[in-house]
Amino acid sequence: MLIKGYDDGPLVAGESLLPRPGFWSNYLMAICGNEPGASYVPEWFGDDGADADDLSEVLFDPERWPVFRAPAQGGPGVVVIYRNLLGDYGIDYLLTHPGRSHAQHVASWEGDLSGTGLSWDELIRIADTPATGEGVKDSAARLLLVLPLLTDPDLPDTAPARLTAALSEAGAPQDTASTTAEHLLAQLTRRSQHDPTWESPLSGA
Template sequence: MSTDLHIPEYLQDCELVAAEDLARSPAFWLAHVLMAMGEYEEPAEPYGVDAAAFEAMVDRLSDPDEPWPVLRVGCGGDHTVHVVYVNWEDCSNVDFFVRHPAWGRLGHLGQCGADAAGPGLSWTELLALATGVPEGGEGLTDPSERLLLLLPLLGDADLPGEAHATVARALSHCGIRREAAGDLATVLLAGQDPVGGPRWTIPEGSPVAVCSAPYSPRRVPLALGITPDQAEALAAVLGGSRPGGGAGGG
């Protein structure tokens, strides 16, 4: 059952609703990854997803007359990543941000859709958020679901060799036909350029990695302005990135 949400720092004139129940359907996962790429007109049947269910899911995720769906990834130390399907009358986006109740601000990770901004996560950070499931946390608790929900934020020139198999397993686990999961993983990771792709480094004065990509909100430290202790706690949630510690996920 859906539950109304209030995110005090999310200053949009909208109604928000918790929508983790959508994650039970393979149609959601196919819609999520394809819509984030701008490829939502892709046929659903080759992926083992019912076409009518897929079309209904796309309509729900982009309906400006309904409350905006929000899916959450609870993390350690009371941090929560929110994924909001933003649906104005004239455009749709997907907002990704991290929140802590003590910050008084949001940490903007990225955005997919008409006003795209990213990337927002390195591979190391994506895996840390996917697998770092706290006890009693809110939102999604399945590591494969958490990984796929945040996958559109990925941008990393230093992807490890196992990244493709990891994404393919997550797709299969979430209901994508096993024979098609590998091909879809290839498509979803195709933009990860090992030569000119984004690099992640630890800046002076912050333990949280920053990104080299020109349109990434993470060209500056995430949640800029939080206290040093809060930044250390955030870095731990993101995989404990430190200089020389492989912030880029190699």
């Protein structure tokens, strides 16, 4: 797999990892990790500790960097890359634009998001308009995949229910999915409130 700017990275398609036990807890639990007094466990996402540990070895393998593609019909999509460089680990988020030959790096996750994010409405548009070709097609998985890019303090009233449904479809227990959704959104919106200069990378596109 070739992506401009990652010529030396051993990129591999990662979409087949999404249904595996342990994926979503590995991917999303970091968002919750800085909330004071909270204790998050893989079971919140329908996983157990052994599954999460096993999959973390796959996700963070320095010899194989998983790539997750969420191209969107008629507009920018997102590519997520596990940048497993020794001493420089992170998750990179790139926007893909129709008609452009290269992806635009917009953010990285290294314990927190650096760069620019997207509004809730932009995340929903990407989640609900999968393009043809390779990549993640399921709207629930697409929403969860782009969720760390949320940088929007003003969410619609429908956001918790929509995220709860996505978590449930991904395997989160019915009795905890809504609580997990609320914690994820609270952490993301709390972060964005500290950045009054927030601006979507899609602004003016």
